[in-house]
Amino acid sequence: xxxxxxxxxxxxxxxxxxxxxxxxxxxxxxxxxxxxxxxxxxxxxxxxxxxxxxxxxxxxxxxxxxxxxxxxxxxxxxxxxxxxxxxxxxxxxxxxxxxxxxxxxxxxxxxxxxxxxxxxxxxxxxxxxxxxxxxxxxxxxxxxxxxxxxxxxxxxx
Amino acid sequence: xxxxxxxxxxxxxxxxxxxxxxxxxxxxxxxxxxxxxxxxxxxxxxxxxxxxxxxxxxxxxxxxxxxxxxxxxxxxxxxxxxxxxxxxxxxxxxxxxxxxxxxxxxxxxxxxxxxxxxxxxxxxxxxxxxxxxxxxxxxxxxxxxxxxxxxxxxxxxxxxxxxxxxxxxxxxxxxxxxxxxxxxxxxxxxxxxxxxxxxxxxxxxxxxxxxxxxxxxxxxxxxxxxxxxxxxxxxxxxxxxxxxxxxxxxxxxxxxxxxxxxxxxxxxxxxxxxxxxxxxxxxxxxxxxxxxxxxxxxxxxxxxxxxxxxxxxxxxxxxxxxxxxxxxxxxxxxxxxxxxxxxxxxxxxxxxxxxxxxxxxxxxxxxxxxxxxxxxxxxxxxxxxxxxxxxxxxxxxxxxxxxxxxxxxxxxxxxxxxxxxxxxxxxxxxxxxxxxxxxxxxxxxxxxxxxxxxxxxxxxxxxxxxxxxxxxxxxxxxxxxxxxxxxxxxxxxxxxxxxxxxxxxxxxxxxxxxxxxxxxxxxxxxxxxxxxxxxxxxxxxxxxxxxxxxxxxxxxxxxxxxxxxxxxxxxxxxxxxxxxxxxxxxxxxxxxxxxxxxxxxxxxxxxxxxxxxxxxxxxxxxxxxxxxxxxxxxxxxxxxxxxxxxxxxxxxxxxxxxxxxxxxxxxxxxxxxxxxxxxxxxxxxxxxxxxxxxxxxxxxxxxxxxxxxxxxxxxxxxxxxxxxxxxxxxxxxxxxxxxxxxxxxxxxxxxxxxxxxxxxxxxxxxx
Numbered sequence: 001x002x003x004x005x006x007x008x009x010x011x012x013x014x015x016x017x018x019x020x021x022x023x024x025x026x027x028x029x030x031x032x033x034x035x036x037x038x039x040x041x042x043x044x045x046x047x048x049x050x051x052x053x054x055x056x057x058x059x060x061x062x063x064x065x066x067x068x069x070x071x072x073x074x075x076x077x078x079x080x081x082x083x084x085x086x087x088x089x090x091x092x093x094x095x096x097x098x099x100x101x102x103x104x105x106x107x108x109x110x111x112x113x114x115x116x117x118x119x120x121x122x123x124x125x126x127x128x129x130x131x132x133x134x135x136x137x138x139x140x141x142x143x144x145x146x147x148x149x150x151x152x153x154x155x156x157x
Numbered sequence: 158x159x160x161x162x163x164x165x166x167x168x169x170x171x172x173x174x175x176x177x178x179x180x181x182x183x184x185x186x187x188x189x190x191x192x193x194x195x196x197x198x199x200x201x202x203x204x205x206x207x208x209x210x211x212x213x214x215x216x217x218x219x220x221x222x223x224x225x226x227x228x229x230x231x232x233x234x235x236x237x238x239x240x241x242x243x244x245x246x247x248x249x250x251x252x253x254x255x256x257x258x259x260x261x262x263x264x265x266x267x268x269x270x271x272x273x274x275x276x277x278x279x280x281x282x283x284x285x286x287x288x289x290x291x292x293x294x295x296x297x298x299x300x301x302x303x304x305x306x307x308x309x310x311x312x313x314x315x316x317x318x319x320x321x322x323x324x325x326x327x328x329x330x331x332x333x334x335x336x337x338x339x340x341x342x343x344x345x346x347x348x349x350x351x352x353x354x355x356x357x358x359x360x361x362x363x364x365x366x367x368x369x370x371x372x373x374x375x376x377x378x379x380x381x382x383x384x385x386x387x388x389x390x391x392x393x394x395x396x397x398x399x400x401x402x403x404x405x406x407x408x409x410x411x412x413x414x415x416x417x418x419x420x421x422x423x424x425x426x427x428x429x430x431x432x433x434x435x436x437x438x439x440x441x442x443x444x445x446x447x448x449x450x451x452x453x454x455x456x457x458x459x460x461x462x463x464x465x466x467x468x469x470x471x472x473x474x475x476x477x478x479x480x481x482x483x484x485x486x487x488x489x490x491x492x493x494x495x496x497x498x499x500x501x502x503x504x505x506x507x508x509x510x511x512x513x514x515x516x517x518x519x520x521x522x523x524x525x526x527x528x529x530x531x532x533x534x535x536x537x538x539x540x541x542x543x544x545x546x547x548x549x550x551x552x553x554x555x556x557x558x559x560x561x562x563x564x565x566x567x568x569x570x571x572x573x574x575x576x577x578x579x580x581x582x583x584x585x586x587x588x589x590x591x592x593x594x595x596x597x598x599x600x601x602x603x604x605x606x607x608x609x610x611x612x613x614x615x616x617x618x619x620x621x622x623x624x625x626x627x628x629x630x631x632x633x634x635x636x637x638x639x640x641x642x643x644x645x646x647x648x649x650x651x652x653x654x655x656x657x658x659x660x661x662x663x664x665x666x667x668x669x670x671x672x673x674x675x676x677x678x679x680x681x682x683x684x685x686x687x688x689x690x691x692x693x694x695x696x697x698x699x700x701x702x703x704x705x706x707x708x709x710x711x712x713x714x715x716x717x718x719x720x721x722x723x724x725x726x727x728x729x730x731x732x733x734x735x736x737x738x739x740x741x742x743x744x745x746x747x748x749x750x751x752x753x754x755x756x757x758x759x760x761x762x763x764x765x766x767x768x769x770x771x772x773x774x775x776x777x778x779x780x781x782x783x784x785x786x787x788x789x790x791x792x793x794x795x796x797x798x799x800x801x802x803x804x805x806x807x808x809x810x811x812x813x814x815x816x817x818x819x820x821x822x823x824x825x826x827x828x829x830x831x832x833x834x835x836x837x838x839x840x841x842x843x844x845x846x847x848x849x850x851x852x853x854x855x856x857x858x859x860x861x862x863x864x865x866x867x868x869x870x871x872x873x874x875x876x877x878x879x880x881x882x883x884x885x886x887x888x889x890x891x892x893x894x895x896x897x898x899x900x901x902x903x904x905x906x907x908x909x910x911x912x913x914x915x916x917x918x919x920x921x922x923x924x
Contacts, residue, residue: 029189035182036181036183038186038405039358039434040437041437041846042437045437045847046437048356075182076182077181086180086181091180093176094176094177094180097172097173097176097812097815099172100816101356101357101405101406102176102179102405103186103357103405103406131854132853132854133853135846135853136356136854137353137354137356138639138816138820139820139823140819140820140822141853141857142857142860144854145854145859
């Protein structure tokens, strides 16, 4: 059974026909060719598929597309400026060397952005708590936490 | 260039060239790529760790609408061949085991591939797997390597003994060594199976190009498996092309063939593009793991702390197939006595087949296992002699010019005195205990080689060219697995040719188009391809300088390349734009490119049973320090401080080096505290990240990194490799800290709360 749904993805309204069991992750990757959200585990344990749904970080691999009909979705492809400028969190990830293999990076940048939108001056503890659902195997998190912290400081200044 | 020339780009903390695309989410990983008309591949895997295959019936699966191919062992042109790991030199010595694409007649571990499917949709392929009927006759399996060594044990692979390899290292006479000892410490250590847990599961896509070449775009550490894949299809090597993607984490798990042969077969049979991505569960169940070891250690010392003898017996569980097990064991043999001066050493090592998941490369490659044992022993000796843990180590560390137990001379700086001092300093004041939390601190040092074993005759090539506008192109068949492998080559070239890093474009990992640069394994790319790229860039520089010297009428010696210009170093103000020199060279027909070949030292090993002489090009040395809080009630361990100090030779990119060392420390922390693939009678009990526990941001401290730059490595600009060394001594540092906190030593990794509580109870019961 396919049904039409409407999603606003990175600011653009999209009308899509999706199956009742289709996941948001597959809709983004296969229908819309937005491959920034990754399949890492498929069962909500790693955070690589994180996207923002109405501003909140969610796991696209656990979210049925039909269930979010009418929502606003932001993926990693949607947070940089239209002129190709980096979002401050992206820039901070670069400058801190918080990007290694890069597979967890889209999810962590979006989670970091969501945190700063909600709490512009988080403590290190709050950052660690907020990103705990996003696994990273390469960095050991040190530079990721610093990158988020540093972009919050810059945001204020 | 001479050593005094000031470096402009090398050593600076700059973002990697690949970081922008990654931060934008634009990097196209293996599973992000699609082609029109592509099929989806799936693998049917065995449900038994040991069973005979009585029959395989694929007819119902084949009849399912949308299924385009169902393949079993009989459909594989060459189902059995020899495992190779990208090396082109034939070594022999039991170093190469059986490579079997699909199980035939028997399955040897749970998760072994039995059949392949390609279908129009992923759901159809999954449905088809359910329709394949395999009749198994379960057979007795063997799951404990010690049991598997017994003469009457069932054989895992027909026609070959379970003991794959026995090696020994002998120096002096251990009997005499122990008779000279005042204190002898004897313990048995155990370390578990570990998953690489890269966040990108194994994935790839294959198609047949317009010339009939089987082309595979895959997440791999070794594009040079194209030869083995061609052998599977019985095709000439030049009819298979492998293109490596940026890899979403490797850690050794993408060193062996993963999806490549399956993809090649499916695309070959169907003529259609095929994509195959493992599920996370499939990745944990079926692909290689870090070797579990049982290690019996006996170490002797004089009252004053001087070591007199070390004897060790190592047994590693190879799982059901040989893969890299003999190599990993050989690394363990060379490392078994640690970086210490010990007059009498004897080490025996065995690697043994069982019906467990096969084991192969995992970051550290046999070095972290033995480091856990030898550094726990050193801590025990410190306690027994009454010396501080750092004192007994510093008294016994090897120094430059001295030899390992194998006889290999350490020809380069050994920085352990410095790294130990730095770690002790950085641990600072001890955190105060509170409530039922006990505080402890520990250190451990280690050594890990970088570069492959010298009898593999390792080589790497790199091609550097300069374009008419002065922009620069590098072509190198390296695989970038996230460690900055490609970016460091850009930095080296930018430094030598005097251009900003954004003027460089690098093409990597394509067996058809980039010169072979070997594997991204063994912490070898900076060393090998860094040197090859340095050589190539220097040749191009020489051509440019020579031409500019003629144009300017200046001695070539006084010219330098800076900011896209050739300048007179003597300050006469004479200069030429680089692109003008390039144009002049082009007009003369002078080659504006160079492909360089870098060779590691080539040695041959006299015999494999007794490991002697030089095995590795060089080693990286370092020390870890940990401070932990242990909850005596719950057994929970919290790592409060984790300090890593390494001699990196020269930091090519400070951000990348620190990133490797921080990441390595946490990889080692997972090994210490939570990570264990639990197998029960060959059945994986930890098939997801709910059971297989990786450190999260909440579990880890900020890692403090202290770099020593001796400049005495064998890599470009004196660099050493750090990718694998950064893991080596974390586990013993944490275990030693736990001992310091609660007075009990745990000999089995990981240090789970259950083990802590049990050990504390036993201590209490003993009174």
